Amino acid sequence: MxxxxxxxxxxxxxxxxxxxxxxxxxxxxxxxxxxxxxxxxxxxxxxxxxxxxxxxxxxxxxxxxxxxxxxxxxxxxxxxxxxxxxxxxxxxxxxxxxxxxxxxxxxxxxxxxxxxxxxxxxxxxxxxxxxxxxxxxxLPAPSLFPERLGLLWIKTYGEGSLEGMADALIDGAPLDLTVKDADASLVDALKASPVIADTVRVATRDSAVDMLSGYAEGRWWVQDVAAAIPARLLHLTAGAKVLDLCAAPGGKTAQLIKAGYAVTALDNDAGRVERMAGNLARLGYSADLVVADGLIWEPEAKFDGVLLDAPCSATGTFRRHPEVIWHRSAADVAGRVALQRRFIAAAAKCLNPGGVLVYCVCSLEPEEGEEQARWIADTIDSLEPLPVTAEELPGLEEALTDEGFVRTLPGMPVPGENGGTLDGFFVARYRRR
Missing domain, CATH: 1.10.940.10 (NusB-like)
Known part of the structure; x- marks a missing residue:
């Protein structure tokens, strides 16, 4: 034939x-x-x-x-x-x-x-x-989302917010980079513009990420502007011992090292830790890398700070992973909420008195964010809130809630001449009594 x-x-x-x-x-x-x-x-x-x-x-x-x-x-x-x-x-x-x-x-x-x-x-x-x-x-904006999520987000964030999320879903995610050192010539070579702190946004690119200027030299790493917020909120002294719990793939670990902390980065997946080691090596950074279950791991000495980017539904990342909103059920979210609470309790036990815990999730579900913060207030007596201030979020003040939490939504505009939006994140900060 x-x-x-x-x-x-x-x-x-x-x-x-x-x-x-x-x-x-x-x-x-x-x-x-x-x-x-x-x-x-x-x-x-x-x-x-x-x-x-x-x-x-x-x-x-x-x-x-x-x-x-x-x-x-x-x-x-x-x-x-x-x-x-x-x-x-x-x-x-x-x-x-x-x-x-x-x-x-x-x-x-x-x-x-x-x-x-x-x-x-x-x-x-x-x-x-x-x-x-x-x-x-x-067709109107709500038709882009599963009915359950669309109704929840309208109730939680307002109908106008859903319109912005719909635009963000269609537009997709731009390329954000965290740079190691301030260098205007590098930013120009990348066709980028500053956003917040050491985050720059690439306007257009016509080549793969690993072919962009400065990649081979380890001068930056890929990290959404929203994902770069939590690590900046520790505000500890140089040399402070910090645990990055659930650390892979290592963007936040790199931020902590850049801040001058002595970093222990833990993840339970050996393959992910190996990739993280490679990412850090490209940047010329090093940390104490640990493969372990963070729920049962016990450090030899406690830490001055813990960054917990907890396992979550990841619905806030739909600009680059649109399928995630169709793969998550209410039962999935409930399972992650229970897991997050175990991680929060474990993280609190790793802190020195006066130590700082930053909890964050790349989720838009209030159960994983605002409701978790209420659970912490009602359940973990050793932690007291350490509200984030507007001065810590230049250009993103609208992401600050009345309680001092950070809530970014994919439809929020970011500062900088390249414009665009950002991932959905929730961030809360605490101090150990």
Whole structure:
């Protein structure tokens, strides 16, 4: 049998559909690498199609429900993933062309034995969506999020905040770097602008991160502006002993070392600790690295400060990981809340009297943030609040709550000429009595 010729663009869409199908089943999205897809243009299109489908997941759900009364047919192979990819192109990436979206979707469906009987259905759905493209593009902000999270965030942060989050979800995350040393020439070479303290934001880049100016020399590391806030709030004297609990991949560890502290960085995953060691080596930094379970680990001596970036639902990172908001259930959050409380109690026991604990999560769920702070106040007598002040958040004063906590939202604008938003974080600070 003669092998079918592959039309241009078909192979990358088949590969993209396979990758998206994995994410729909619960995997995290890993962009295609040059090894997997050597052609740079194909790789860029494939990654863009998948990320657009993930960012527009809620709106695509609406469209699929509108045009498929019985939902996605069972045992249909790549049909759903192909449909989502090609709806994304048709509705939200018009520069890639309507014709290729329609033709390649049908062609890819025909070439898979599990879905070839659905090629006419694929064409019909895409044609109907094409006719209602203006309506579908105008769906309101809440449609971008799971109903449970959308309602919770409106109740907690206000409807206006959800609009900002929707914009942040569609726009994605810019590249933020924490620089080792202030150097205007490096910032210029990176096409970046200062944001807060030692964070700079790259405006545009046309190469991989490890090809940017200063990478090989270890002059900076990648770290979102929100993720860089917690480590700055310890305010200890140089040489103070600090424990970075749940430390990998090491961005906050690097901040603590840069601040002049004697740092112990702990994580329970040996592979992650090994990667952290490599990251620190590139920067010319060193710390006491420990592979252990932080819930039961007992230090030989207590610390002057503990930074606890606790395991969490990570819903605040949806700008770069849009799939996370569709993978988290209320039960998932409840499980993480219980784990966080055990970590908080363990962290408090590692502190010297007068020592400082900074607790943070990259989560938008109040159960993991504000409600945890109330739990600490009611449960752990050894800790007293140490409120954060507006002077510690120049340009981000709106992130400061009345209680002295830090609550960043993905829709919040950041200072600096490059603009943009930031990850969702909650930060609370305490002192051991």
């Amino acid at each position: 003669k092998k079918q010729k592959m039309p241009p663009g078909l192979g990358l869409r088949i590969a993209a559909a396979e990758r998206l199908a994995e994410v729909l089943k619960g995997a995290n999205f890993v962009p295609f690498s040059a090894t997997e897809m050597p052609d740079g243009r194909d790789r860029a299109i494939a990654n863009r199609l998948v990320t657009t489908a993930l960012r527009r997941h809620g709106q695509l759900d609406f469209a699929i429900a509108r045009y498929l009364d019985r939902g996605i047919p069972k045992k249909s192979g790549p049909f759903e993933a192909l449909l989502r990819l090609c709806l994304s192109q048709l509705l939200y990436l018009p520069e890639l062309g309507d014709h290729s979206a329609l033709f390649l979707a049908v062609e890819a469906t025909k070439r898979d034995t599990r879905s070839q009987h659905l090629s006419k259905l694929m064409n019909a759905v895409l044609r109907r969506a094409q006719g209602e493209a203006h309506f579908l593009r105008g």
